[in-house]
Amino acid sequence: xxxxxxxxxxxxxxxxxxxxxxxxxxxxxxxxxxxxxxxxxxxxxxxxxxxxxxxxxxxxxxxxxxxxxxxxxxxxxxxxxxxxxxxxxxxxxxxxxxxxxxxxxxxxxxxxxxxxxxxxxxxxxxxxxxxxxxxxxxxxxxxxxxxxxxxxxxxxxxxxxxxxxxxxxxxxxxxxxxxxxxxxxxxxxxxxxxxxxxxxxxxxxxxxxxxxxxxxxxxxxxxxxxxxxxxxxxxxxxxxxxxxxxxxxxxxxxxxxxxxxxxxxxxxxxxxxxxxxxxx
Amino acid sequence: xxxxxxxxxxxxxxxxxxxxxxxxxxxxxxxxxxxxxxxxxxxxxxxxxxxxxxxxxxxxxxxxxxxxxxxxxxxxxxxxxxxxxxxxxxxxxxxxxxxxxxxxxxxxxxxxxxxxxxxxxxxxxxxxxxxxxxxxxxxxxxxxxxxxxxxxxxxxxxxxxxxxxxxxxxxxxxxxxxxxxxxxxxxxxxxxxxxxxxxxxxxxxxxxxxxxxxxxxxxxxxxxxxxxxxxxxxxxxxxxxxxxxxxxxxxxxxxxxxxxxxxxxxxxxxxxxxxxxxxxxxxxxxxxxxxxxxxxxxxxxxxxxxxxxx
Numbered sequence: 001x002x003x004x005x006x007x008x009x010x011x012x013x014x015x016x017x018x019x020x021x022x023x024x025x026x027x028x029x030x031x032x033x034x035x036x037x038x039x040x041x042x043x044x045x046x047x048x049x050x051x052x053x054x055x056x057x058x059x060x061x062x063x064x065x066x067x068x069x070x071x072x073x074x075x076x077x078x079x080x081x082x083x084x085x086x087x088x089x090x091x092x093x094x095x096x097x098x099x100x101x102x103x104x105x106x107x108x109x110x111x112x113x114x115x116x117x118x119x120x121x122x123x124x125x126x127x128x129x130x131x132x133x134x135x136x137x138x139x140x141x142x143x144x145x146x147x148x149x150x151x152x153x154x155x156x157x158x159x160x161x162x163x164x165x166x167x168x169x170x171x172x173x174x175x176x177x178x179x180x181x182x183x184x185x186x187x188x189x190x191x192x193x194x195x196x197x198x199x200x201x202x203x204x205x206x207x208x209x210x211x212x213x214x215x216x217x218x219x220x221x222x223x224x225x226x227x228x229x230x231x232x233x234x235x236x237x238x239x240x241x242x243x244x245x246x247x248x249x250x251x252x253x254x255x256x257x258x259x260x261x262x263x264x265x266x267x268x269x270x271x272x273x274x275x276x277x278x279x280x
Numbered sequence: 281x282x283x284x285x286x287x288x289x290x291x292x293x294x295x296x297x298x299x300x301x302x303x304x305x306x307x308x309x310x311x312x313x314x315x316x317x318x319x320x321x322x323x324x325x326x327x328x329x330x331x332x333x334x335x336x337x338x339x340x341x342x343x344x345x346x347x348x349x350x351x352x353x354x355x356x357x358x359x360x361x362x363x364x365x366x367x368x369x370x371x372x373x374x375x376x377x378x379x380x381x382x383x384x385x386x387x388x389x390x391x392x393x394x395x396x397x398x399x400x401x402x403x404x405x406x407x408x409x410x411x412x413x414x415x416x417x418x419x420x421x422x423x424x425x426x427x428x429x430x431x432x433x434x435x436x437x438x439x440x441x442x443x444x445x446x447x448x449x450x451x452x453x454x455x456x457x458x459x460x461x462x463x464x465x466x467x468x469x470x471x472x473x474x475x476x477x478x479x480x481x482x483x484x485x486x487x488x489x490x491x492x493x494x495x496x497x498x499x500x501x502x503x504x505x506x507x508x509x510x511x512x513x514x515x516x517x518x519x520x521x522x523x524x525x526x527x528x529x530x531x532x533x534x535x536x537x538x539x540x541x542x543x544x545x546x547x548x549x550x551x552x553x554x555x556x557x558x559x560x561x562x563x564x565x566x567x568x569x570x571x572x573x574x575x576x577x578x579x580x581x582x583x584x585x586x587x588x589x590x
Contacts, residue, residue, distance in 0.1 A: 029393045077568060077572065080572055081571065081572070084571075084575070086392040086393060087339055087392070088571050088575065090339065090392075090393060090396065091523070091527060091567055091571055092567070092568055092571045092572070094520070094567060095563075095564045095565070095566070095567025095568035095571065096564065096568060097564070098520070098560060098561070098563050098564030098567065099561055099564030099565060099568065100564070101560075101564075102559070102560045102561035102563075102564060103561060105561075106561065213516070217400070217401075217404070220397055221401075224394075224397060228393070228394070258408065258412060260408050260411075261404070261405050261408030261409065263401075264401040264402075264404045264405040264408070265401075265405055267397060267398065267401040268398060268401045268402060268405065271387065271390060271394055271397065271398045271401075272386050272387065272398070
């Protein structure tokens with residue numbers, strides 16, 4: 001059970017860390033985050049079904065594609081509401097979310113689709129444990145990407161620029177950082193991370209236009225548990241969510257259905273008891 | 281100026297007369313229109329009651345929660361204990377008020393995005409719970425007894441009456457001293473508190489009134505369309521619909537949400553019959569365009585046109 005929870009939390013981290021980046025650096029709570037994930041998943045499905053490209057190999061192309069889309073969304077819409085009231089920012093991303101979801105319905109219809117890769121049911125034994133191969137691969141990849149983002153933020157010039165802008169927009173612009181470009185980059189990377197998470201989901205689960213909302217909400221749960229804008233807490237918060245879901249699935253009768261509600265309960269509890277998050 | 285006021289009264293009276301007369305014509309000529317009209321008025325009640333809370337600066341995604349609570353309370357009471365339908369609807373609204381009071385005290389300290397996420401989480405928790413419990417009919421839903429024996433004209437007049445009640449409350453809030461309290465709370469609740477406004481009380485009161493109307497509307501919906509299920513009444517679409525209409529029509533006004541609701545729902549019906557799947561894409565576009573280019577909605581556009589002529 002613990003293994004299931006841990007493996008799942010890898011994907012959750014990747015899906016949530018992008019949202020944390022957007023909230024932390026730009027201050028935009030992006031309700032359309034899950035839709036970028038959904039579009040990434042559809043891209044993976046489409047490349048697999050039409051050209052036989054393995055979704056894992058499609059990750060670089062998917063990241064570039066979704067980055068471009070995210071950057072375009074930033075340029076055409078998000079940038080205009082940076083100084084607008086929070087309500088307007090939220091509603092705008094809400095609009096984007098509805099737009100992308102229905103665009104996907106029009107393009108690919110609402111039916112769920114499954115990409116069956118040859119190793120879908122393969123399992124490997126790690127010590128005394130047996131785990132699904134796709135799950136393990138996705139976990140390792142997702143964790144690597146999440147940690148890579150941490151390294152970029154911590155070590156490189158652009159990462160430092162992002163952190164500077166996150167702390168103080170005016171101060172950062174005074175020392176010569178082009179804030180608008182940093183925002184563009186941060187938003188693009190944020191959506192690209194979601195897109196990559198989507199491609200990985202193609203390996204394990206079915207793909208449908210409606211999947212985005214669920215991941216937006218789970219990503220919200222994670223960043224709320226971590227504390228809004230706290231990027232470093234995301235991995236721990238994902239573990240909390242992954243483990244508590246697995247726990248409910250295993251120990252509560254009829255647990256599959258109840259597990260859907262776990263993250264909402266977690267959000268409510270954290271917001272009411274410790275609105276600044278558990279990990280700060 | 282006085283002629284404009286007189287004009288507004290005449291226009292309002294004409295709209296009201298048309299709204300009351302409409303079902304008597306439609307029930308004979310085109311019953312399908314009556315169905316749409318009921319939908320429009322339901323949507324208008326949801327939109328305007330949502331706006332009542334929004335005036336205090338709180339963006340709620342819990343409208344679906346109260347809508348669903350009302351629907352399920354009334355359905356279960358009338359089915360299991362044989363309560364008359366109107367009493368069930370009223371109790372559905374009252375339960376929503378009680379729950380809103382509790383939830384409000386816990387969550388209305390949260391602002392902006394935190395409150396929105398908390399209320400969304402609350403709605404979805406209710407949906408998942410209802411989906412799992414046996415006595416609520418779980419995921420299959422419930423078949424609900426009809427209101428007033430199923431007579432469409434009478435049903436329409438009931439929801440129209442509810443709408444007039446919300447309009448009256450909304451107009452009262454916007455014209456009385458409450459307006460200053462509510463606006464102060466929205467603009468800056470710390471300053472409002474310093475000026476002697478009881479911020480928590482104002483917000484919780486607004487939340488409860490708002491929830492009452494969502495609750496009775498949900499209950500009404502069940503007894504008119506005769507079937508409810510968790511995925512439908514607790515749907516995010518209810519909360520989103522309730523907030524898109526005021527933004528489209530004009531936030532913090534009485535006419536804005538109602539007109540926004542009417543335009544959107546009729547437009548949606550037309551799109552649904554022409555495009556069929558994915559027609560909701562228009563909602564996404566409208567939201568984005570309105571926020572980017574006409575942040576005060578139709579009411580703002582209307583004001584600008586008046587001013588240009590004057």
